[in-house]
Amino acid sequence: xxxxxxxxxxxxxxxxxxxxxxxxxxxxxxxxxxxxxxxxxxxxxxxxxxxxxxxxxxxxxxxxxxxxxxxxxxxxxxxxxxxxxxxxxxxxxxxxxxxxx
Numbered sequence: 784x785x786x787x788x789x790x791x792x793x794x795x796x797x798x799x800x801x802x803x804x805x806x807x808x809x810x811x812x813x814x815x816x817x818x819x820x821x822x823x824x825x826x827x828x829x830x831x832x833x834x835x836x837x838x839x840x841x842x843x844x845x846x847x848x849x850x851x852x853x854x855x856x857x858x859x860x861x862x863x864x865x866x867x868x869x870x871x872x873x874x875x876x877x878x879x880x881x882x883x884x
Contacts, residue, residue: 786832787870789859791825792842794851807849808842815841820870825857827870832862 794804809826812819815838817830828835839858846854 784832784862784864785829785867786835787827787829787861787868788835788839789825789827790839790842790856791858792846792854792856794846794849795853795855797851804846804849804851807845811838811841811845818870829870 790808792804792808794801797804805821809819809821812826812828815830815834817828817835817838819826819828828838830838839856843854843856
């Protein structure tokens with residue numbers, strides 16, 4: 784099953800800047816070959832369910848490996864069965880409607 788998630792991984796107790804940890808998670812997603820788009824407060828990821836959630840687990844492992852003892856993550860998860868839809872499809876649909884105005 785295809786899934787699209789919005790993931791925010793927050794290491795706790797590591798100081799103010801978390802870019803090192805975000806970078807580690809982005810590397811995990813690149814290595815997994817998953818389509819993803821980072822944004823200011825997380826990352827959108829799409830792919831097959833098992834591959835996406837394996838990568839989420841690996842993100843946690845990578846952040847722990849950097850020394851974060853505690854992580855708090857949030858996810859929004861979306862699936863649909865009527866058709867395949869990508870992140871770009873969703874964004875382009877809204878952009879097209881904006882152009883019509």
